[in-house]
Amino acid sequence: MRFQYVLSEITTGLRRNLTMTIALVIVVAISIAMLGAGLLIRSQADTTKGYWYDRIEISVFMCNEYSTGAGCADGAVTDAQRDVIRQTLESHPEVDEVFYENQEQAFERFSEQFDDSDIGGIITPDQLPESFRVALQDPEEYDGVVSAVSGLPGVQEVTDQRQLLEPLFRTLDGFQLVAFAITVIQIVAAVLLIGNTIRLAAFNRRRETGIMRLVGASNFYIQLPFILEAAIAGLLGSVLGVIALFAGVELIVGRFIAPNLQFTSWVDSADVWAATPWLLVAGVLFSMLASFITLRRYLRV
């Protein structure tokens, strides 16, 4: 292989199609940035889900003197009733841990939450319910636990946060799906655009390639400069795309979202670093693949 020949062919090729090369680089850059953004959105959604899954609890509120309702016919929960409830929870296979919160503790938490307001002065501890906080083995499996305790005497109400968080999870799933769809569309568009660019480059050099075919240059030799050209443009483009991604994460997430919305941990440049090798490889491979497929159709023997 005459390395020097290939090299000079590539540089003249890149220079001659400078505008096309720039277009190629930009297309790849945008695609890679989008692809990276898609990946980050996926992992962000996963982290957020995980964060909330870990905190999902079932709260079993028990009757106090003021309670009304079917389970509270006997007034405040008795010690015996409380033990039954605790027994039921602790023996349930889906339950991971059970915490007990008495009326004093509930009052403290309540006062903390409403620190600045005067409510603390109006409410007294005996007005609040005591409760069990239940952490689950698998946050998806809350139904069984809820139905196991909700009918028991002394239980006023069972709430599970899973129900509260359901809309959030659905939104996150939606985000993931949209991100995935955008990524796929972006890749298809990029492959088509790269193919088109390479086709134009091949058309611009049809004299050379025609002569090469006539004198018996192998297909590999004819196609190599184009494919390497695409690879170089692909590499440049994906480097730019990755830089854009870093900037985007730093500016949008790091400066704006993360400091203001602290309910989960956010993606940061470490995640971008982790994705960088894959993005660069993807950029180069897709460019080469797109040009290879195009050339197979337009530079036949």
Added chain:
Amino acid sequence: MILFDNVSKLYPTQNQAALDSLSLEIEKGEFVFLVGPSGSGKSTFLRLTLREEKPTAGRIRVAGKDLHRLSNWKVPHLRRRIGTVFQDFRLLPNKTVFENIAFALQVIGKPRRQINRDVPAVLELVGLDGKEDRLPDQLSGGEQQRVAVARAFVNRPLILLADEPTGNLDPGTSVGIMKLLDRINRTGTTVVMATHDQSIVDQMRKRVIELEHGKLVRDQSRGVYGYTR
């Protein structure tokens, strides 16, 4: 060297065959003129020989190879044994004479040492020594065609195919090119030349194959361009 056995070629868009059951054999070292009216199938014959096109029917053997059994990736190796010259020269305008010829060797992976040895030698053979640094548009038509011949011959092919190589040249210049092709033929290279140039065919007195509507109508050793015309 070239064997056509009952070869027909029908282009997809045409309804009349460009070649119609053509059988002929060209031996090693022969010089053959291919004549016939426009559209009679001369260029098609050359393209089939080069395996630029595949025949619709029949068998072709070139340089000992059955073309219908030759896989695509081996076609370049066949073409390295065949030189080609065209009416329109087909030089690269931004490369010098030397670079144009060297290009043909570079792209088949020949080492620089061989290029630096063979290109000056072939330039001398075609009478262009001293003009190696000119660009094609700084040359006359005849000189450009000499460059094209040099490029076709630099790899010492077994066969030289020429499609109306004098079609764009004045009679005097044409004679020069013919002398060159004759000299190449005497090195043992088989030469097949499609042409409309009556005086050249009549002067050279080589084998003449005449086609009409893709059929062989005359095959004459030491022939002339045509009896009837």
